[in-house]
Amino acid sequence: MKKRVALIFGTRPEAVKMAPVYLALKESPIEPFVIATAQHREMLDQVLDLFGIKPDFDLDIMQQRQSLSDLTSRLIHRLDEVYFENSFDATLVQGDTTSTFAGALVSFYHKVPVGHVEAGLRTDNIYDPFPEEINRRLNGVLSTYHYPPTEQAKRNLIREGLPPERLVVTGNTVIDALLWTIDNKASLTTSFRKRLGLESERYILMTMHRRENWGEPMRNVMLAIKDILRECPDIQIVFPVHLNPAVRDVVYTELGDHDRVILTDPLEYLPFVSLMEKAFLILTDSGGIQEEAPSLGKPTLVLRKTTERPEALEAGTARLVGTDRKKVLENTMELFTNSDSYSKMATARNPFGDGKASERIVEHLLKVL
DSSP: OOOEEEEEEOSHHHHHHHHHHHHHHHTSSSEEEEEEOOSSHHHHHHHHHHHTOOOSEEOOOOOTTOOHHHHHHHHHHHHHHHHHHOOOSEEEEETTSHHHHHHHHHHHHTTOOEEEETOOOOOSOTTSSTTHHHHHHHHHHHOSEEEOSSHHHHHHHHHTTOOGGGBOOOOOHHHHHHHHHHHHHHHHHHHHHHHHTOSSOEEEEEEOOOGGGTTHHHHHHHHHHHHHHHHOTTEEEEEEOOSOHHHHHHHHHHHTTOTTEEEESOOOHHHHHHHHHHOSEEEEOOSHHHHHGGGGTOOEEEOSSOOSOHHHHHHTSEEEOTTOHHHHHHHHHHHHHOHHHHHHHHTSOOTTOOSOHHHHHHHHHHHHO
16 A cells, blocks of 8 residues: 655745655655645645646635734644544655644644654744744654755754754755756746846846835835945846735835836746846845755845855855845945856855755655655
């Protein structure tokens, strides 16, 4: 009888990083079952469609303006129902979302071993990012098997007392997803840039959505963007804006009327990869983009005080610039005016993997199950 493994995820970044694991499991003797919490409904569905994944269980948990407590309690209740009615040999969760934590907790309650994809990332500040950092740490306690993407992440887990024999360094599955998309969907990417009029234009790709950046930090960055546009009359900004009103209100108030700023709704994964491919540089507070951008040779300025991906800083593919208006402007202008600085970041080695992380995870599951 085939072993049965549940994959629990609910946000777009989780889906992107779990999709190649699902595809690899489909080619193995292990039977995958996808439990989609739909913590982010629309953005999740986009990724499921791209990779051809149909959830076996769709919890459709999303509600407008849900609190973390409401979300967590509903996730635990709905996941508990699935585990009462079904038998699994293992559970895979990814990263640091509330769906990840709730999935690991419910799996633990049912004595099903948990494998944590992208384990061991740490900032060492439980409130930054919030609540992601504490979710990572809680998953470290709840999980049986840990798949750190890098040696640094593995060292973090060993420092916390986890047994080395349960740690498998895999690389990051986001690189698997990125390379799969470029290989399988290349013909579709140029058409999206053409629709936005970006075929021959230099542009900065930007994302910003994290809870700790809501309010004044985000406003400061928007003012820095206006400064950059004044200094560089030949560039555009492309900014897919998160649907949360706390983000949209600030972004549209500050940038909505600028003729060289293209504001879009959140993009499907394929169009976003298209924009990353040809961007001059990337400004972001996203974690996953810090991992993807080096594979495409794109310098990345991280709009946060901390990062759980210090490997990017050490490798030189990213810089931590925070949300100070002056610092964002200065670092951006350096990359536009100093070709040596730009080249050094663009050609640095990607420390996050070779596109075979999913294969390593499946190989390990075959051994332990």
